[in-house]
Amino acid sequence: MSTPFYVSPQQAMADRAEYARKGIARGRSLVVLQYADGIVFVGENPSRALHKFSEIYDRIGFAAAGKYNEYENLRIGGVRYADLRGYTYDRDDVTARGLANVYAQTLGTIFSSNAEKPYEVELVVAEVGATPDGDQIYRLPHDGSIVDEHGSVAVGGNAEQISTYLDQRHQDGMTLAEALKLAVQALSRDTNGSEREIPGERLEVAVLDRTRPQQRKFKRIVGRQLERLIGGDGSGDASADSDSEDESESESESSTDTTDTTDSTKPSGSKDSKGSKGSKGSTDPSEES
Amino acid sequence: MEANTRSTGRLPAAFLTPGSSSFMDFLSEHQPEMLPGKRQLPPTQGVVEAPHGTTIVAATFPGGVVLAGDRRATMGNVIAQRDIEKVFPADEYSAVGIAGTAGLAVEMVKLFQLELEHFEKVEGATLSLEGKANRLSTMIRSNLGMAMQGLAVVPLFAGYDMDRGKGRIFSYDVTGGRSEEQGFAATGSGSVFARGAMKKLFRADLTEEQATTLVVQALYDAADDDSATGGPDVARRIYPIVTVISEEGFRRLAEEETSEIARSILARRLEQPDGPRAALL
Numbered sequence: 001m002s003t004p005f006y007v008s009p010q011q012a013m014a015d016r017a018e019y020a021r022k023g024i025a026r027g028r029s030l031v032v033l034q035y036a037d038g039i040v041f042v043g044e045n046p047s048r049a050l051h052k053f054s055e056i057y058d059r060i061g062f063a064a065a066g067k068y069n070e071y072e073n074l075r076i077g078g079v080r081y082a083d084l085r086g087y088t089y090d091r092d093d094v095t096a097r098g099l100a101n102v103y104a105q106t107l108g109t110i111f112s113s114n115a116e117k118p119y120e121v122e123l124v125v126a127e128v129g130a131t132p133d134g135d136q137i138y139r140l141p142h143d144g145s146i147v148d149e150h151g152s153v154a155v156g157g158n159a160e161q162i163s164t165y166l167d168q169r170h171q172d173g174m175t176l177a178e179a180l181k182l183a184v185q186a187l188s189r190d191t192n193g194s195e196r197e198i199p200g201e202r203l204e205v206a207v208l209d210r211t212r213p214q215q216r217k218f219k220r221i222v223g224r225q226l227e228r229l230i231g232g233d234g235s236g237d238a239s240a241d242s243d244s245e246d247e248s249e250s251e252s253e254s255s256t257d258t259t260d261t262t263d264s265t266k267p268s269g270s271k272d273s274k275g276s277k278g279s280k281g282s283t284d285p286s287e288e289s
Numbered sequence: 290m291e292a293n294t295r296s297t298g299r300l301p302a303a304f305l306t307p308g309s310s311s312f313m314d315f316l317s318e319h320q321p322e323m324l325p326g327k328r329q330l331p332p333t334q335g336v337v338e339a340p341h342g343t344t345i346v347a348a349t350f351p352g353g354v355v356l357a358g359d360r361r362a363t364m365g366n367v368i369a370q371r372d373i374e375k376v377f378p379a380d381e382y383s384a385v386g387i388a389g390t391a392g393l394a395v396e397m398v399k400l401f402q403l404e405l406e407h408f409e410k411v412e413g414a415t416l417s418l419e420g421k422a423n424r425l426s427t428m429i430r431s432n433l434g435m436a437m438q439g440l441a442v443v444p445l446f447a448g449y450d451m452d453r454g455k456g457r458i459f460s461y462d463v464t465g466g467r468s469e470e471q472g473f474a475a476t477g478s479g480s481v482f483a484r485g486a487m488k489k490l491f492r493a494d495l496t497e498e499q500a501t502t503l504v505v506q507a508l509y510d511a512a513d514d515d516s517a518t519g520g521p522d523v524a525r526r527i528y529p530i531v532t533v534i535s536e537e538g539f540r541r542l543a544e545e546e547t548s549e550i551a552r553s554i555l556a557r558r559l560e561q562p563d564g565p566r567a568a569l570l
Contacts, residue, residue, distance in 0.1 A: 077304035105298035
């Protein structure tokens, strides 16, 4: 006969949280930043087809780190929720707050239910307002809590370190190119404080652009436009060369990257890399498009 | 499940079930009573009186397609609305114009727009033009019960086919039968007259401006002979809705543009009330 071990509720919850956090930390980090004309989503994503960011509704975007099948499920649930709500009432009645609430309830219920394994995901739900004051960004950790964020937010493996980096440097009213460069700088910082280059074709970038004339403000930034935005600090053809050599570099680094954990975030060495980046991050003349 | 949902506020299971990218499929599983075709109809005697939209016309030109509609809705012999809008963008590269029972038609368009948008968001890719046309066909078919009671909806669907690089028009009948039209098409009560006008005026090499003029001419001729179709109302500044779908996407002509087309047609018709004459041979 087997006697079930007694596990204290605290311990059980701590184990579940640990399990979820480890799962989330295996994924690449992503950042969401406010800029003058909206909200930009930036992440490293080797896949072109499997997106980390997507559109939920007219003004609402979704970003997720962690296990693909779980966040994809939540994403589709969110699209269905938003579309049904907009169809039942009006398009204006679909809000990020409502959606974040539903996500929090869902994640929370799953997290504390013994019948299900906790979801290994961390979500960001963002809504772009008519003015920067109206922008809303919600971060939804695996346990069903909601964090109302301002300015910038990072989720995923290296989130703590990246968000500290962003908090120090993010300003209101940045242009898209400035915000994008800051995001890439933040993402290219490894857990041990060193830097690696992320080539443009491994970046997934999307914006919620409040100046877009269409009702749907979500837009992916790809190809030439992305190159122009991130390659604004040097001559045009030099960026193409550096892209190709970065590709081989990042291949060797990707193995170390997958072993990221949040526990190993160490602020050591952040000073010197910040200095070198700061000299590089000049203002971009070609951000209009 | 519903009660449980309300107590926790969690997304119901239907929301998180993987599978269909169709919003209608989701609705029919989760809240079937919201789908137009799933409603129980009370037995009625005779025809139900409700506002009806009338004439929609479409014509292709090299590079795209034009879809336009008049502004009148009638209920029996009464003009129910003078400025109704019957042409809507379905998505960025297609539009739908509706003739038939206005209330049902507007709901159908709303659901159709959402169906396309939902698919696009879930799949990350747009439906093919044929796929969109077939989807609309299914929706019309689900309205067959209402159509039998006199509440038919007969749309005209036009879009720019990215794969073939040209504008295409699809017409429907009440049973959802779909047929692709070459060149031009019309639906609604004034469609007979509009089609006659376009038959004489249409050419395959029209420019965009000529195509927009063509459809307004056709609507004028429809309004001339059909009491349920409204002509350009200069006094109230109510002009037909004209939309153009090309490689650049959907565009609805501004009021100034349509008023200019309508006014120049009116000016010509003061001299020639029957409009431009086609060659006899």
